[in-house]
Every structure is written in structure tokens, then in C-alpha cells.
Amino acid sequence: MNKIGLIILREFLSRVRKRSFLIMTLLGPILIAGGITLVIYLGMSSQKDHLVLVVDKAHLFTDKLKGTEKVHFVYQADDISDSAFKAGPFTELVDANEAILENNTIQIFYKELPGLSVQRTIQSEMERVLEREKLRVNHVDPEIYAQIKTALNIQLFDIDNTGKESLEQEKAGIGFFFGYLIFIFIFMYGVQVMRGVMEEKQNRIVEVLISSVKPFQLMMGKIVGIALVGLTQFLLWIVLSTTLISAGSALLLKDKFDPKELAGTPMTGQMQQRMADQAAAMPASDDVKLLRALGDINITATVAMFIFYFLAGYLLYSSLFAAVGSAVDSETDTQQFMFPVTIPMILAIFIAQMAVTNPSSPMVFWGSIIPFTSPVVMMVRVAMGNAFTSPMDLLLSMSLLIATFVLTTWLAGRIYRTGILMYGKKVSWKELGKWVFYKG
Amino acid sequence: MLRLEGITKTYGTFTALDNVSLDVPDGVVFGLLGPNGAGKTSLIRIITRIAMRDSGTVQFAGHPMIDADVLRIGYLPEERGLYKKMKVGEQALYLAQLKGMPKGEARTRLRAWFERWDMAGWWNKKVEELSKGMAQKVQFITTVLHGPKLLILDEPFSGFDPINADLVRTEILRLRDEGTTVMLSTHNMGSVEELCDHIALIDKSHKVLDGRLRDIQKAYGTSIYRVTFDGQLIAFTHALWTGAELLDHTMHEDRIEARVRLMDGTSVNDLLAAVMPHVRIHGVREEVPTMHEVFIRAVGGDTPLEGSKGLTE
Numbered sequence: 037m038n039k040i041g042l043i044i045l046r047e048f049l050s051r052v053r054k055r056s057f058l059i060m061t062l063l064g065p066i067l068i069a070g071g072i073t074l075v076i077y078l079g080m081s082s083q084k085d086h087l088v089l090v091v092d093k094a095h096l097f098t099d100k101l102k103g104t105e106k107v108h109f110v111y112q113a114d115d116i117s118d119s120a121f122k123a124g125p126f127t128e129l130v131d132a133n134e135a136i137l138e139n140n141t142i143q144i145f146y147k148e149l150p151g152l153s154v155q156r157t158i159q160s161e162m163e164r165v166l167e168r169e170k171l172r173v174n175h176v177d178p179e180i181y182a183q184i185k186t187a188l189n190i191q192l193f194d195i196d197n198t199g200k201e202s203l204e205q206e207k208a209g210i211g212f213f214f215g216y217l218i219f220i221f222i223f224m225y226g227v228q229v230m231r232g233v234m235e236e237k238q239n240r241i242v243e244v245l246i247s248s249v250k251p252f253q254l255m256m257g258k259i260v261g262i263a264l265v266g267l268t269q270f271l272l273w274i275v276l277s278t279t280l281i282s283a284g285s286a287l288l289l290k291d292k293f294d295p296k297e298l299a300g301t302p303m304t305g306q307m308q309q310r311m312a313d314q315a316a317a318m319p320a321s322d323d324v325k326l327l328r329a330l331g332d333i334n335i336t337a338t339v340a341m342f343i344f345y346f347l348a349g350y351l352l353y354s355s356l357f358a359a360v361g362s363a364v365d366s367e368t369d370t371q372q373f374m375f376p377v378t379i380p381m382i383l384a385i386f387i388a389q390m391a392v393t394n395p396s397s398p399m400v401f402w403g404s405i406i407p408f409t410s411p412v413v414m415m416v417r418v419a420m421g422n423a424f425t426s427p428m429d430l431l432l433s434m435s436l437l438i439a440t441f442v443l444t445t446w447l448a449g450r451i452y453r454t455g456i457l458m459y460g461k462k463v464s465w466k467e468l469g470k471w472v473f474y475k476g
Numbered sequence: 477m478l479r480l481e482g483i484t485k486t487y488g489t490f491t492a493l494d495n496v497s498l499d500v501p502d503g504v505v506f507g508l509l510g511p512n513g514a515g516k517t518s519l520i521r522i523i524t525r526i527a528m529r530d531s532g533t534v535q536f537a538g539h540p541m542i543d544a545d546v547l548r549i550g551y552l553p554e555e556r557g558l559y560k561k562m563k564v565g566e567q568a569l570y571l572a573q574l575k576g577m578p579k580g581e582a583r584t585r586l587r588a589w590f591e592r593w594d595m596a597g598w599w600n601k602k603v604e605e606l607s608k609g610m611a612q613k614v615q616f617i618t619t620v621l622h623g624p625k626l627l628i629l630d631e632p633f634s635g636f637d638p639i640n641a642d643l644v645r646t647e648i649l650r651l652r653d654e655g656t657t658v659m660l661s662t663h664n665m666g667s668v669e670e671l672c673d674h675i676a677l678i679d680k681s682h683k684v685l686d687g688r689l690r691d692i693q694k695a696y697g698t699s700i701y702r703v704t705f706d707g708q709l710i711a712f713t714h715a716l717w718t719g720a721e722l723l724d725h726t727m728h729e730d731r732i733e734a735r736v737r738l739m740d741g742t743s744v745n746d747l748l749a750a751v752m753p754h755v756r757i758h759g760v761r762e763e764v765p766t767m768h769e770v771f772i773r774a775v776g777g778d779t780p781l782e783g784s785k786g787l788t789e
Contacts, residue, residue, distance in 0.1 A: 042573050050562065240557030244618075247524045247551040248574040457526070459555065470488055 047261025069280035206329030211419025215412040233361030349411025352441040355448035362455030384409035391416040407440035483532035492518035507672035550624035565599035707755030
């Protein structure tokens with residue numbers, strides 16, 4: 037086996053065999069799946085019971101508001117003093133004034149700020165009762181009103197692609213998720229490269245090694261080996277997370293969420309006709325839109341781009357991390373060099389966030405071209421599909437990224453070569469610059 | 477084995493080596509000496525191709541040295557260590573494979589070494605579980621395992637107790653007898669005298685001395701002889717002439733020891749012929765300078781010739 041292969045193998049095996057790798061691999065999906073399940077669970081169940089006292093001065097609401105499992109309504113016609121409310125068992129006090137039919141206003145007094153779901157329950161129930169009352173006062177037939185009442189659906193279409201409803205926002209969100217993954221991975225594994233280099237330097241094994249292999253081989257072997265660890269972990273996470281999430285949501289949502297039921301949501305005839313050729317299409321909530329956006333994205337191309345930008349971005353940054361690791365003696369010395377390496381990455385996340393809401397801004401364009409931010413930012417444009425409609429941008433971004441990682445790897449190799457043999461010296465930026473130009 | 481010519485190496489404005497030439501013969505233990513910061517490590521790193529020379533040539537086993545020759549070198553650096561979390565056996569195999577050995581062969585040879593040095597139980601231990609001396613033993617084995625033609629040892633005895641140091645010393649001599657050329661860099665002048673056939677001394681990026689150990693010691697010899705005799709000191713003194721000078725003497729119970737310097741052109745025979753009629757000689761011994769003295773004098777700027785002059789005053 038050739039030497040760089042041996043180095044890659046050792047770097048890979050020594051990490052994969054560690055107990056911490058196993059723990060992270062198992063714990064990661066459990067945390068992710070657990071987190072998602074918890075959010076769903078918390079979203080479904082309000083934490084505690086609410087006893088809402090409605091002071092019904094207009095005599096409109098008494099016994100007409102429908103409570104929920106957690107929200108219960110109690111009524112009285114007369115005002116209650118603040119102290120009596122405080123002393124009483126009620127959690128919220130709703131003041132429905134006499135002129136509510138004209139001013140459409142209520143006031144809620146609370147002991148602890150009620151959650152949004154509680155507020156919505158109060159609001160929608162009282163709106164319902166008020167509407168009924170107004171219909172009655174104005175002699176309008178409730179059935180006619182139901183026909184009049186309109187919930188307008190907005191569907192966006194790209195003029196170049198009128199066949200399908202536009203889901204730009206949702207796609208951008210998915211792209212941001214991919215970009216964020218790249219960000220996390222570059223950081224996690226870039227720092228591992230740095231630690232690995234420092235370990236070899238602190239162990240004093242590095243001079244033994246480079247009497248057998250070239251420093252550049254040693255550095256690249258480490259970088260590639262750790263990339264393989266990252267990909268392995270990533271793959272295991274995907275497999276485990278999907279299994280866990282689907283198991284968890286099946287368990288939690290089996291009676292609350294039924295895709296068939298959703299698909300059966302009533303549609304107007306016209307709409308049904310328009311969408312007959314789109315199996316997944318339905319006028320529905322944001323979640324469903326997200327699912328449809330996912331179906332709408334060019335998955336193969338996006339995954340291919342994800343792998344490209346992940347690897348190229350990782351190569352770019354990990355070589356810089358390797359250079360930092362080689363230049364210092366201990367972890368505490370890394371900070372002055374870590375800062376400039378970290379800043380572009382943080383910037384990339386900001387720009388990517390911007391891309392979700394405003395994908396055509398010049399900031400996003402440049403962010404997706406400049407190699408230090410492009411791995412994160414371009415993923416948003418890739419998922420939105422706008423990277424494919426302007427292939428010149430994509431080509432430019434990709435070739436710039438390749439050129440830059442070749443350059444940074446070369447630079448890092450030169451710093452690394454000198455740095456690993458340098459002990460007990462506080463290194464400055466100027467010093468690093470000098471190392472690059474040392475001969476041989 | 478190894479011939480360096482006109483090696484120069486600079487780091488920025490700092491000159492680490494200035495036009496250094498060396499000739500390391502086959503099958504000897506070659507001592508590379510010099511004070512800290514003289515350029516020894518730079519020289520070794522150029523030989524092991526860790527650093528590149530600015531100018532000069534390196535001949536290895538009769539041909540201009542190429543990258544592949546590195547595999548025929550075993551290098552034990554002064555700054556050395558092992559992966560702490562890796563198992564001893566696995567790590568030694570890894571290092572051997574990096575030197576180009578097939579895994580199976582490396583394993584067989586390692587087992588043999590472990591057997592010989594009573595390390596059989598260490599194979600699956602992590603390096604962090606070993607004492608410093610134990611780790612040094614592992615490190616020495618990994619350096620010589622692939623049977624290098626040229627072995628470069630930088631302070632090989634540091635971290636060893638006297639027993640293990642002897643073990644290593646024996647091993648170095650055995651390897652030399654089997655045809656390995658050993659380059660030994662150390663500050664321990666005792667080991668130099670004991671092991672080295674040739675030495676070179678580097679100071680302030682220049683080579684200041686180079687040659688066979690015995691020749692160098694002779695060149696730094698002070699022509700001082702210790703003569704022990706039985707009889708009158710005054711008779712001994714009267715017997716001396718301009719070719720021999722009495723430096724000092726020590727009275728023992730039954731004999732006297734006199735330190736006599738012989739001038740150029742005077743032999744021990746002449747001295748004995750002069751004093752024998754007057755006293756009873758017990759013995760004559762030449763004062764050979766220790767490497768310690770040679771080192772200090774050479775680094776102090778003393779050349780062998782000046783050495784003899786300086787002491788006549």
C-alpha cells in the first residue's frame with residue numbers, strides 16, 4: 037500500500053475506533069430525533085391548564101365559548117377587583133366591554149403570560165361568537181355568510197416555469213439547511229484536523245514520521261482521513277436519524293397526522309382540475325409546502341453539489357486549520373490564528389440567511405462566488421434551482437473554489453512543513469509569511 | 477557511505493550550516509559532535525531530507541542521494557515520541573510500513589525484537605501506559621527494524637537507565653559489526669569514546685574537526701607522560717635535559733609520580749634512556765586527552781597545534 041494510503045487508513049481507523057465516535061454517532065441522531073420529537077410534542081400539548089374568567093359585560097359570551105382540554109372558560113357579568121382576581125383560581129381575566137360589537141376589542145389580564153395557542157383559542161372562539169351575533173343583528177343567513185367568507189390562496193408562478201407553482205422560499209430554506217450542514221461539518225472536522233496536527237507535534241512523533249514521508253503527504257493523509265470519518269459519520273447519522281424520526285413521529289402522531297386525510301382536504305373543482313396532474317399538490321399549510329418543495333428540488337443535482345461544496349469547502353478550510361495547528365505549541369495559542377479563519381465562515385452563514393429571504397441581492401451573488409463563503413451560500417441558490425438557470429455563476433463559483441483550495445493547500449503545506457519542527461516559539465503572522473518562502 | 481560536500485543552509489538571515497563537508501566511511505560509528513545550536517540537527521535533517529540544502533551535494537552509498545534512499549535510513553530524532561493512544565505493536569507496524577516494509581515481514585521481525593528485549597507482553601499496551609524508558613525502547617526498535625544501511629541516532633541514550641543504555645550500546649555495536657553505518661550525535665563524551673570510530677565536530681555552522689577518534693586524540697595530545705619511579709626526585713630532575721620538562725610531581729608512600737612534557741623530536745625512549753641510570757622506573761603512561769577536553773578546546777578555538785604551544789608558556 038502506498039504511504040498516503042497508510043496515513044489515511046490510520047487517521048480514519050484511529051478515529052472511527054474511538055469510543056467518542058461511537059457515542060457521537062449514536063447520540064447525534066438521538067439528540068436530533070429527540071429534539072424534533074420534543075418540539076412536536078411540546079407544540080401539541082400546552083404545559084398547564086388555563087382557567088379563563090370572562091367578564092361578559094355585553095352579555096354575549098356566557099356559555100357560548102368552547103374550551104379545549106387545557107383551556108376552560110368561566111363567566112360572570114360583573115367586574116371583578118384586581119385583588120379578587122389575584123386571590124382567585126383564574127389564570128386569565130378577559131374583559132369584554134359593553135361596546136364590543138363596535139370596537140372589536142378585548143383586554144386580557146394575566147398572572148403569567150399565556151402562550152400563543154391559549155391566546156388563539158380565546159381569540160378564535162370570541163371571534164366566532166361575535167360573528168354569529170353580528171349576523172343575527174344584521175339578519176344575515178349564516179349559510180350565505182359561510183359562502184361569502186373567503187380564505188384566499190396565493191400561488192406563485194415563475195414566468196419561465198408556469199407549469200408548477202413556485203416554492204422559492206421553501207426551497208431556499210432547504211438550501212440553507214444544506215449550507216448549514218456544510219458549515220457545521222467544516223468546523224467540526226476542520227478543528228479535528230488542527231487537533232490532529234497539534235497532537236503529532238506535541239507527541240514529538242512528527243519528526244519520526246517525516247523522516248519516512250513528505251510533510252505534504254502527512255498533512256493530506258490526515259485531511260483526507262478525517263474527511264472520510266466525517267462522511268462516514270454523516271451517512272450513519274442520516275440513516276439513523278431518518279429511522280428514528282419516522283419511528284418517533286409514527287408513534288406520536290399516529291392519531292393526529294394522517295397523510296391520506298390531508299390529501300383529502302376539500303378543494304374547489306377549478307383547483308382540482310388545475311392540479312390534477314400534480315399528485316403532491318394541495319393548497320395547504322407551510323409544512324406541506326415544504327414537503328412539496330422538497331419534491332420539487334432537483335435532488336440528484338443538489339446532493340451532488342452538496343458533496344462537491346462540502347468536500348471542496350472542507351479541503352479549503354481544513355488545510356488552513358492544519359497550518360494553524362502546525363504553527364502553535366498548544367491549544368491556547370491557536371486563537372489569534374483561528375479568528376481570521378472563522379470570520380468568513382460566520383459571514384457565510386449570515387449571507388446564506390439573507391439568501392433565504394432575498395435571493396437576488398448582490399451580497400448573495402458575491403457570497404456565492406467568493407470561495408471562502410461559496411460552499412455555504414451557493415447551496416441556497418442550488419436548492420432554489422437558480423444556480424442551474426445561470427450555469428456561468430455555478431461554473432465560476434466551482435472553479436474559483438477549486439483554484440482556491442489548491443492554493444490554500446499549497447500555502448498550508450509550506451507553513452506546515454516548517455511549523456511542525458518549530459518548538460517553543462511564539463509565532464507571528466510575519467513569521468508565517470516568511471515560512472511560505474523558505475526554500476525547499 | 478555518505479559524502480557531503482559544501483553543504484550550506486540558511487533560514488532567512490540565519491546561517492545554520494556554512495560550507496560543511498563530511499565523509500562518513502562504511503561500517504563505522506561516526507560521532508557528530510558540537511555545542512547546542514551549532515547546526516548538527518540541521519545537518520541531520522538535510523541527510524534525512526526533512527530539510528533541503530541551499531547548496532552542496534549529498535552522496536549516498538556512492539550515488540547522488542534521491543528521495544527513495546530515505547527508506548534505507550533509520551532516524552531517531554532528539555525530539556521524539558509516539559502516538560500515546562495507539563497500541564505498541566500496531567504503532568510499530570505502522571511506522572515500519574511507512575518505511576516500506578511489508579506488514580507480514582515487519583510483524584515477524586518485531587516479534588523477534590520483542591522477544592530479545594523481554595517486551596513480549598507489550599504488544600497490546602497503549603504507549604501512554606509505558607514508562608519513559610519503555611517507550612524509548614520501542615522507539616529504538618522502530619528506528620532499526622527495517623534494517624537501515626545508515627542509522628542516525630540523536631541523543632539515543634537520553635531517558636534510559638544504565639542497564640537499558642548498555643543494551644542499546646551493545647545493539648549499536650552489533651549493528652555496526654553487521655555492516656550498518658551509525659551516525660551518533662550526543663553530548664555524552666563517555667559514549668563517544670566508547671563507541672565512535674570517527675568523529676566530526678561542528679561549531680557555529682562550520683566543521684572544525686573531523687577524522688578518526690584516535691588520530692584526533694593524538695593530535696590533541698599534550699606529549700605529557702606520567703613516569704612513576706623509585707628513588708630521589710632530585711636525581712630524576714638532574715637527569716632531564718632541554719628535550720624534557722618536569723611539570724609537577726606527586727609523592728606517594730614508596731614511589732614518586734612525575735608529569736613530564738616531551739618537546740618536539742624527543743621520544744619516550746630518549747626520556748627513559750636519560751633517567752634509567754638514576755632511578756628505578758615502575759611505569760610510564762601517556763596522558764591521552766579525553767573527548768571532553770578535546771571538545772572544550774576545539775570549541776574554544778584551540779587547534780591541535782596551538783594547543784601544544786599554549787601550554788609551553
